[in-house]
Amino acid sequence: MVLAEVYDAVMDHVDYDRWARYLHTCLETHGESVTSILELGGGTGSLAVRLQPMGGYRYVMTDGAPAMVRQARQKVDAAGLPIRCDVAGFTTVSLQGLGRKDGFDAIVLVYDGLNYLRQIDEVRLCLERVRRCLRPGGVAVVDHATPANSEDHDREFFDRGTVEGTSYVRCSRYDAGTGLHRTTFDIVHAGTHYKEEHVQRPYAPAAIEDAIEQSGLHVSAAYDGFTFDPAHERSHRVHWLLERRKQ
Ligand SMILES: C[S@@+](CC[C@H](N)C(=O)[O-])C[C@H]1O[C@@H](n2cnc3c(N)ncnc32)[C@H](O)[C@@H]1O
Structure with a gap:
């Protein structure tokens, strides 16, 4: 994946500080004692190096592309931050594969990662993996771009x-x-x-809501991109706040 070499330049227009601030507020508002974060589809680690210091989190950043993870490791090492970088796929990630026994307090999967899954069944599989990688009471922030x-x-x-x-x-x-x-x-x-x-594949909010329901996760909120207003059918991006309920 040669794109990994130029990914940061191609994404130069993206305000990762804003992403990190927004996600941090979401986790503070909806999470309960969040000390560990798993990031899925973290690319070259641009969000990880901003979000991890905001809460001093124990942070594991993953991506499905080994070349992206290599770039992320370089960025994390250069910043001297305690972030572990691993290769993991959206539909195959597991606590065992990450060498962990306990679930994470929070999971983030943002900036179009979900849109890379072209079938809604894969989205459901991914969300099931998210649920299994969370501890009971853990929260996830998952977002996607829409057809609108x-x-x-x-x-x-x-x-x-x-x-x-x-x-x-x-x-x-x-x-x-x-x-x-x-x-x-x-x-x-x-x-x-x-x-x-x-x-x-851009997904309509209703399609993602069905997949969430089937995954066993619960919706705490669905926000219209980067706001705390409710998402609607013409939202361009939806940020879902999901919870793995305590039994
Ligand atoms: C649009 S990029 C966003 C990257 C990063 N979140 C950011 O904000 O810069 C989507 C990322 O998802 C990863 N990805 C795509 N399909 C994946 C899959 N099935 N499993 C894991 N990662 C995947 C890609 O390698 C890419 O790094």
């Missing part, structure tokens, strides 16, 4: 850039027929040309 987001923005997006000798051209397109977003990256790295395609 794709419909209300330009259906096509194009940009290019160069970072330390590696250049990329990004082209993103939404197909309302298939309901899929396809983003292609043409990357020239160390003199070699690579092409990568990332396909995501």
